[in-house]
Amino acid sequence: MTDLTRMTATELAGLVAAGETSAVEVTRAHLDRIAAVDDRVHAFLHVDSEGALTAARAVDERRAAGEQLGPLAGVPVAVKDVLTTKGVPTTVGSKILEGWRPPYDATIVQRLQAAGTVMLGKTNMDEFAMGSSTEYSAYGPTHNPWDLARIPGGSGGGSAAALAAYEAPLAIGSDTGGSIRQPGAVTGTVGAKPTYGGTSRYGLVAFSSSLDTPGPCARTVLDAALLHQVIGGHDPRDSTSIPQPVPDVVAAAKLGASGDLTGVKLGIVKEFTGEGAEPGVMAAFRESVDTLAKLGAEIVEVSCPHFRYALPAYYLIAPSECSSNLARFDGVRFGLRVGDDGNRSLEEVMSLTREAGFGAEVKRRIMVGTYALSSGYYDAYYGQAQKVRTLITRDFTAAFEQVDALISPTTPFVAFPIGARTADPYQMYLADLFTIPTNLYGGPGISVPCGLSEGLPVGLQVMAPTMADDRMYRVAAALESVVGTFTPPAL
Secondary structure, three states: OOOHHHOOHHHHHHHHHHOOOOHHHHHHHHHHHHHHHHHHHOOEEEEOHHHHHHHHHHHHHHHHOOOOOOOOOOOEEEEEOOEOEOOEOOOOOOHHHOOOOOOOOOHHHHHHHHOOOEEEEEEOOOHHHOOOOOOOOOOOOOOEOOEOOEOOOOOOHHHHHHHHOOOOOEEEEEEOOOOOHHHHHHHOOEEEEOOOOOEOOOOEOOOOOOOOEEEEEEOOHHHHHHHHHHHEOOOOOOOOOOOOOOOOHHHHHHHHOOOOOOOOEEEEEHHHOOOOOOHHHHHHHHHHHHHHHHOOOEEEEEOOHHHHHHHHHHHHHHHHHHHHHHHHOOOOOOOOOOOOOOOOOHHHHHHHHHHHHOOHHHHHHHHHHHHHHOOOOOHHHHHHHHHHHHHHHHHHHHHOOOOOEEEEEOOOOOOOEOOOOOOOHHHHHHHHOOOHHHHHHOOOEEEEEEEEEOOEEEEEEEEOOOOOHHHHHHHHHHHHHHHOOOOOOOO
16 A cells, blocks of 8 residues: 555545545554654654544544544644643643643634544644744744755744645644745645634634634645635634634535636736745746636736735734733743742742743734833824724725635745744744735635745745635645645655
């Protein structure tokens, strides 16, 4: 039999369903792969071997008993360490939650369990999802399987690297400003950000509550759609959850795989075709646009003039919300506590705990956000940024009156060397230049591999209207039907 770790989630599910292999065999193959390569990749912060094998045995027993199981039953999945997992460490890549074992599961984790997927463990990430390279993890960086000296994107670099290294066929990420799509682009995998509110945030450790969106990561568009269908849908425990069913993203992915985009109108974002992107990235993007046109799509240029202000608006809104959300980490209720020797005041203990527990990037964003929300500056900074957000939303609304979906490069550049941008936060922030507008708008976006530049993957981004997630899957699957999937060099 072909190496189980090289198969897609769809293929693995089919083999398990047909009795040609077992969920336990599939799980053991991936645990063995993790043991063989993760010392070099560092995609995982915690591997739950015992829990994974127990879950796999349960799937095999249920199938042997004649139960009808879901389309992904028995398929392993890696979960970004931003989602709570009962009894399994959840650190959010931070020392302040080192060793914390939550007493409950996030809604998405519950839905994965109900679907019969097998959680392998928790993946590495930038601390509190604040970063674009996974270099800001308190537990060390993750390495890109395409070149171990380069970053795998962020903040969800661990989930994307686990896919590219064949340590898992599926993964869960979260996207606040591009943290699913951007790692997908630089690792040659597929990353989808659903419509905000289309996936539950219950049990997601908050960074920026009006932006955070959990979503699927995979090696193929169909696999991502199958995972999306499992985790999506209304959750009454999340006040921002949309009380509507998920669009039929699986049918859309299968339709797109036929390679026919006749009748689909795609808009190229004018503001994303000028300066700011590497020549090799733009060349791969233009070639992909030609491919989409050959598949029958009508291509037009669309202007979204306020997209150019998305980056500064985001870096006021997100830090402001993180300043509020991270106030709960005070060393009193849970997590790390430093300096509590009976001789210090509560304020001193809080200060010492936060000094020891938070990394430099988290502290930077807390300070920016606290300043933006302070008396006398709220209207000048946070208030103005929210007005820009409204203008960006209007740009999207106007664009979608002309086209079915928008396309752009996912990132301005390919994976850069580890350590190359940590000294210059602004250069790091530019990694999310093309992805941030979608988060400010709240609509869905997906990154699909579209080519190589300097031997490294380039991603194409498809953006769709809110609750029209199926459109992005159709377009992405159509491109994938021609371009194919990408395989990194052997580790």
